[in-house]
Amino acid sequence: MSNKMSRRKFLKVVAGSGVLGFGVMASGCKGKPSGGDGWVSSQYEGKGDFPVNLKGRVAISATNPSIERDDEKCILCGQCVDACKNVMGVYGNYPLPLKQEIACVGCGQCVMQCPSGAITEKSHVRKVLDALDDDTKHVVVQTAPATKVSLGEEFGMPQGTSVGKKMAGALKAAGFDSVFDTCFAADLTIMEEASEFVHRLTKKKDEIPHLTSCCPGWVKYCEYFYPELMHNLSTCKSPQNMLGATIKSFYADKMGINPSNIVNVSIMPCTAKKFEVGREELEVDGQQDMDYVLTTRELAVLLKHKGIDLNTVAEAEYDSVLGESTGAGRIFGATGGVTEAAVRTAYYLATGSNPPADLLDWKPIRGMQSVKEAVASIPGVGAVNIAVCHGLENARQLLEGIKATGSSKWQFIEFMACPGGCIGGGGQPKSMDAVEAKKKRIEAIYKEDTGAAKRCSHDNAEIQSIYKDFFGKPLSEKAEKYLHTTFVNRHDRLFD
Amino acid sequence: MAVLVDITKCIGCEGCTVACKRYNNLNFKAKPRNVKDDGNVELDDNRWTVIQEFHGEKNDKLRFVKKQCLHCKEPACASACFSKAIQKDEKTGAVVYYPDLCVGCRYCLVACPYSIPKYQWNEQFPQVSKCQMCSERVSKGDAPACVSACTTGALMSGDRDELLKKAHEIINSDSRYINHVYGEHEVGGAEWLYISDVPFEELGFKDVSNVPVTSYTKSYLSKVPGLAACWALFLSGIAFYNYRVDKNRNQIHDPHDNDDQDKEG
Numbered sequence: 001m002s003n004k005m006s007r008r009k010f011l012k013v014v015a016g017s018g019v020l021g022f023g024v025m026a027s028g029c030k031g032k033p034s035g036g037d038g039w040v041s042s043q044y045e046g047k048g049d050f051p052v053n054l055k056g057r058v059a060i061s062a063t064n065p066s067i068e069r070d071d072e073k074c075i076l077c078g079q080c081v082d083a084c085k086n087v088m089g090v091y092g093n094y095p096l097p098l099k100q101e102i103a104c105v106g107c108g109q110c111v112m113q114c115p116s117g118a119i120t121e122k123s124h125v126r127k128v129l130d131a132l133d134d135d136t137k138h139v140v141v142q143t144a145p146a147t148k149v150s151l152g153e154e155f156g157m158p159q160g161t162s163v164g165k166k167m168a169g170a171l172k173a174a175g176f177d178s179v180f181d182t183c184f185a186a187d188l189t190i191m192e193e194a195s196e197f198v199h200r201l202t203k204k205k206d207e208i209p210h211l212t213s214c215c216p217g218w219v220k221y222c223e224y225f226y227p228e229l230m231h232n233l234s235t236c237k238s239p240q241n242m243l244g245a246t247i248k249s250f251y252a253d254k255m256g257i258n259p260s261n262i263v264n265v266s267i268m269p270c271t272a273k274k275f276e277v278g279r280e281e282l283e284v285d286g287q288q289d290m291d292y293v294l295t296t297r298e299l300a301v302l303l304k305h306k307g308i309d310l311n312t313v314a315e316a317e318y319d320s321v322l323g324e325s326t327g328a329g330r331i332f333g334a335t336g337g338v339t340e341a342a343v344r345t346a347y348y349l350a351t352g353s354n355p356p357a358d359l360l361d362w363k364p365i366r367g368m369q370s371v372k373e374a375v376a377s378i379p380g381v382g383a384v385n386i387a388v389c390h391g392l393e394n395a396r397q398l399l400e401g402i403k404a405t406g407s408s409k410w411q412f413i414e415f416m417a418c419p420g421g422c423i424g425g426g427g428q429p430k431s432m433d434a435v436e437a438k439k440k441r442i443e444a445i446y447k448e449d450t451g452a453a454k455r456c457s458h459d460n461a462e463i464q465s466i467y468k469d470f471f472g473k474p475l476s477e478k479a480e481k482y483l484h485t486t487f488v489n490r491h492d493r494l495f496d
Numbered sequence: 497m498a499v500l501v502d503i504t505k506c507i508g509c510e511g512c513t514v515a516c517k518r519y520n521n522l523n524f525k526a527k528p529r530n531v532k533d534d535g536n537v538e539l540d541d542n543r544w545t546v547i548q549e550f551h552g553e554k555n556d557k558l559r560f561v562k563k564q565c566l567h568c569k570e571p572a573c574a575s576a577c578f579s580k581a582i583q584k585d586e587k588t589g590a591v592v593y594y595p596d597l598c599v600g601c602r603y604c605l606v607a608c609p610y611s612i613p614k615y616q617w618n619e620q621f622p623q624v625s626k627c628q629m630c631s632e633r634v635s636k637g638d639a640p641a642c643v644s645a646c647t648t649g650a651l652m653s654g655d656r657d658e659l660l661k662k663a664h665e666i667i668n669s670d671s672r673y674i675n676h677v678y679g680e681h682e683v684g685g686a687e688w689l690y691i692s693d694v695p696f697e698e699l700g701f702k703d704v705s706n707v708p709v710t711s712y713t714k715s716y717l718s719k720v721p722g723l724a725a726c727w728a729l730f731l732s733g734i735a736f737y738n739y740r741v742d743k744n745r746n747q748i749h750d751p752h753d754n755d756d757q758d759k760e761g
């Protein structure tokens with residue numbers, strides 16, 4: 001114990017300070033008051049009421065399932081407020097005093113912008129490592145499209161390197177029992193969502209505009225701020241959860257595994273997914289579809305912990321039955337991708353033939369412009385007006401416009417919380433040049449699409465067989481049970 | 497100088513607590529010493545201010561309350577301190593602690609009606625610790641660090657009379673507020689004032705008397721200089737005695753045996 005001192009020294013010091021104390025007191029001098037020997041960032045000098053651009057920080061509840069903060073690293077720079085307010089339209093968009101909760105959609109854009117690494121995802125790495133070590137558990141993993149074009153950055157590869165097969169190899173080396181592809185589930189989502197959209201267009205016009213629902217950040221935003229539009233949301237679960245539900249039903253059956261012994265892990269570009277997996281509305285027969293979510297960054301941590309280097313690991317194929325994907329499923333990771341994939345299959349569902357070449361390379365809805373518009377002419381259905389929006393502050397402005405005019409000129413609107421879509425998600429690697437990184441990742445994603453043997457979700461052979469063997473057809477009773485969900489009005493938690 | 501806390505505007509970001517720790521160089525790693533049954537963390541030697549969370553009935557009315565020294569107009573802590581280590585600064589109104597003057601008796605801990613001052617139990621030379629109202633910043637005309645870091649308008653600093661006027665204006669113009677400025681009269685009034693839409697007793701505020709505690713201690717205080725002088729003399733005496741013992745022993749024993757070195761235990 002280095003704190004120990006001799007009795008003698010102690011008394012000397014005490015007596016010394018006694019004499020000193022009396023001396024200073026008698027002479028009217030007080031010495032220095034305690035405190036004040038640290039520092040604060042420059043924007044907090046002065047009276048504190050000068051307007052500055054960046055100040056303060058977002059509030060993060062201890063129960064937030066997506067993100068957490070280490071106060072010791074926080075320098076009160078205000079960057080998180082910029083992300084939450086100006087990019088995501090959350091901070092400052094609800095009245096004070098607070099009602100039931102601190103508003104957060106879990107997008108993790110504050111994580112991306114925090115310069116000191118104070119805000120991070122709530123880590124599931126330990127839990128996944130424990131599951132891998134538990135012999136009684138069958139640990140299944142799936143990887144989202146946007147992680148395949150970003151994970152390489154965590155291992156020093158150039159931005160936009162496609163590492164899907166390396167990631168599959170690394171996950172097998174790490175000990176996961178099966179490695180499936182969320183792109184497969186994206187194809188499944190498209191089968192359901194395109195069918196639902198065509199059904200709404202022709203028979204349920206009150207549910208038009210059709211709003212996409214695969215982004216949990218956007219879904220929560222809609223539930224908070226635009227509950228009147230909840231019935232316009234697609235009832236489709238996100239690809240992650242569709243695959244989770246399929247693994248714990250169809251796959252468990254096929255393999256003869258008790259679903260309660262399956263641990264479903266996903267590799268996601270996203271922190272909102274950590275919130276999504278806990279949503280009660282997604283449960284089937286009282287069972288959660290998914291158990292743990294690792295962000296792209298967390299996977300890098302896990303692999304490095306296990307000594308696996310993505311640069312040298314052997315490539316592997318995704319496991320069969322839930323592993324095949326088409327170009328359509330792969331572009332989900334970029335803004336506009338879901339729409340393009342859905343239109344390809346909607347065209348097929350309406351006409352019985354595959355879409356023409358221009359719809360397979362649909363430029364108007366690609367790229368980083370905040371709101372993109374396009375018209376798809378589908379024989380038998382007519383012209384479909386489409387909008388694609390990313391960044392929730394942009395969504396707010398678009399939806400306020402719709403509210404003001406009372407109607408939407410679009411029949412289909414895609415919303416992604418993060419700027420650029422999931423390639424710019426809150427769980428992605430941090431980069432020197434975030435704008436450039438997003439561009440490169442988007443390019444890589446579309447390259448995967450054009451390089452794919454099949455470009456449309458309905459051409460996926462494993463999708464066709466899973467409908468034959470299990471779900472029947474899109475929107476069937478079984479599909480509704482496992483692949484669709486409901487939403488919760490969260491307006492009251494923020495507003496009177 | 498005073499601070500007005502509008503509880504309805506606080507979002508619980510705890511930027512204020514971080515600003516306080518940074519500016520006063522407090523230890524971020526120190527585990528909370530006191531956690532209440534409701535999960536709220538209490539002040540301690542590394543937490544001069546804390547944000548406590550309260551939920552109303554039906555989980556409505558989520559409120560966060562900033563807690564720190566209220567900087568009483570007639571501070572009981574200062575009057576309990578016979579060595580004048582806590583003094584009310586006339587210019588700023590801050591109730592300031594001077595560690596050089598402190599003899600470690602901890603009377604202030606007992607005297608404070610709000611149990612604010614805490615003790616550095618883990619330090620070799622323990623000090624009392626409590627919010628200093630950033631006295632050095634305030635005497636330069638700056639706002640306290642916590643106030644400066646608050647972006648929602650929950651914390652406002654300024655002249656006490658003006659803030660009191662403002663507090664009553666806010667209460668009168670918005671029927672949701674409780675008609676009570678906490679700190680206006682409590683134990684004789686304080687520099688930190690609170691307004692709220694939820695009754696203060698539901699937010700962990702103590703219902704204290706309006707009579708200053710100091711009115712009971714005035715007579716005792718007059719004896720302070722004499723007491724302090726005796727105390728200092730007493731300690732000096734012990735030190736001198738020790739020094740002699742030390743010297744004598746060193747003459748007999750091995751001169752290299754130096755007891756003054758700290759020993760690793």
Ligand code: SF4
Pocket residue numbers: 058059066067083084088090091103104105106107108109110111
């Ligand atoms: S995760 Fe998104 S919504 Fe939540 S605080 Fe961060 S930026 Fe705001």
Ligand code: SF4
Pocket residue numbers: 056057058069073074075076077078079080081113114115116117118119
């Ligand atoms: S961005 Fe990070 S460092 Fe800056 S205020 Fe927010 S949490 Fe603190």
Ligand code: SF4
Pocket residue numbers: 106107214215216217218269270271272273416417418421422423424425426427
């Ligand atoms: S855009 Fe993608 S990464 Fe961002 S919140 Fe939505 S699903 Fe997650």
Ligand code: SF4
Pocket residue numbers: 565566567568571572573574591607608609610611612613626
């Ligand atoms: S609140 Fe307590 S510590 Fe602060 S000035 Fe008043 S008596 Fe002293």
Ligand code: SF4
Pocket residue numbers: 035515516517519520544545564626627628629630640641642643
């Ligand atoms: S006034 Fe200064 S010392 Fe007191 S709580 Fe605020 S920052 Fe901390």
Ligand code: SF4
Pocket residue numbers: 505506507508509510511512513547560562645646647648650651
């Ligand atoms: S900085 Fe302001 S809003 Fe944030 S917790 Fe402190 S008082 Fe509340």
